Amino acid sequence: MARRYDPERRQRIIDAAIRVVGQKGIGGLSHRSVAAEADVPLGSTTYHFKTLDELMVAALRQANEGFAKAVAARSAFEDPRADLAGELAALLGEWLAGDRTEVELEYELYLAALRKPALRPVAAECGVGLAEVLEQRTDAVTARAIAALMDGICLEVLLTDARYDEEYAREAFSRIVRSAG
Numbered sequence: 001m002a003r004r005y006d007p008e009r010r011q012r013i014i015d016a017a018i019r020v021v022g023q024k025g026i027g028g029l030s031h032r033s034v035a036a037e038a039d040v041p042l043g044s045t046t047y048h049f050k051t052l053d054e055l056m057v058a059a060l061r062q063a064n065e066g067f068a069k070a071v072a073a074r075s076a077f078e079d080p081r082a083d084l085a086g087e088l089a090a091l092l093g094e095w096l097a098g099d100r101t102e103v104e105l106e107y108e109l110y111l112a113a114l115r116k117p118a119l120r121p122v123a124a125e126c127g128v129g130l131a132e133v134l135e136q137r138t139d140a141v142t143a144r145a146i147a148a149l150m151d152g153i154c155l156e157v158l159l160t161d162a163r164y165d166e167e168y169a170r171e172a173f174s175r176i177v178r179s180a181g
Contacts, residue, residue, distance in 0.1 A: 010048045012038045017059045022105045026112050029056070053118035060109040060119055064126040066102060070095060077133050084137050085173035089166045092150060096157055096164045104158055127151070142180035149176060 016038035020029050029052060031045040038045070049055035074091060076082035095103060110126070113119035127147045134143035149172055157164050 009038075009040060009044055013040065013045055013048055013055070014058045014062055017055050018063065018105060021059065021108060022101055026056075026108060031055075051118075053116055056109060056112060056116065056119055057122050060106075060112075060122045061125070063102070063106040063109055064122065064129075067095065067106065067126060068129055071130060071133055078136050080137065084134075085170050085177050088146065088150065088173045089170035092153060092169055093164055093166045096154065100158065103154065107155065107158060138177065138180050142176060145176050146173060149173065 013034060017029060017034045020033050020037050024033070031049075031052065032042055034055065035042040035045045045055070049058065070091060071077065074087055076087040077084070106126075109119065110123045113123040127144075130147045130150070131140065131143040134146055138146070153164075153169055153172070156162060
């Protein structure tokens with residue numbers, strides 16, 4: 001019997017892994033649960049991703065892409081006349097607005113790097129990418145401080161189910177930006 005050509009299968013498996021983590025958390029992720037969610041044979045998941053770590057790396061990389069696109073869409077990070085603190089606060093406001101499933105998923109995969117060393121380089125990519133964008137407007141140390149504050153605010157909102165306070169975030173970002181000037 002000839003193999004069926006399915007160029008989208010790998011992507012469907014990654015998408016299914018993201019849905020499984022979104023529904024059941026990291027603990028619910030297995031080749032079997034992903035295969036069922038993707039409606040593919042179990043062997044397909046292990047063919048494309050030999051280990052769960054490989055699958056989690058692909059899922060985290062894809063989750064990171066969403067935030068990277070949101071950052072790239074804001075041309076104000078390149079404009080020296082734009083209010084950097086205001087833009088950062090607005091970006092987080094958009095990211096945390098409404099359904100937080102995508103943000104929660106990204107942070108769950110991000111924090112899984114604490115126990116899964118294979119995820120650490122991918123987890124670091126998001127912060128490094130953000131810092132590189134911010135370095136267009138500030139120095140490297142300040143860019144890293146801003147990225148760390150963004151993570152802290154996001155985690156606080158997600159873990160406490162608090163309402164995002166854009167004015168507080170703007171003031172906090174302003175203080176970091178001013179201290180660098």
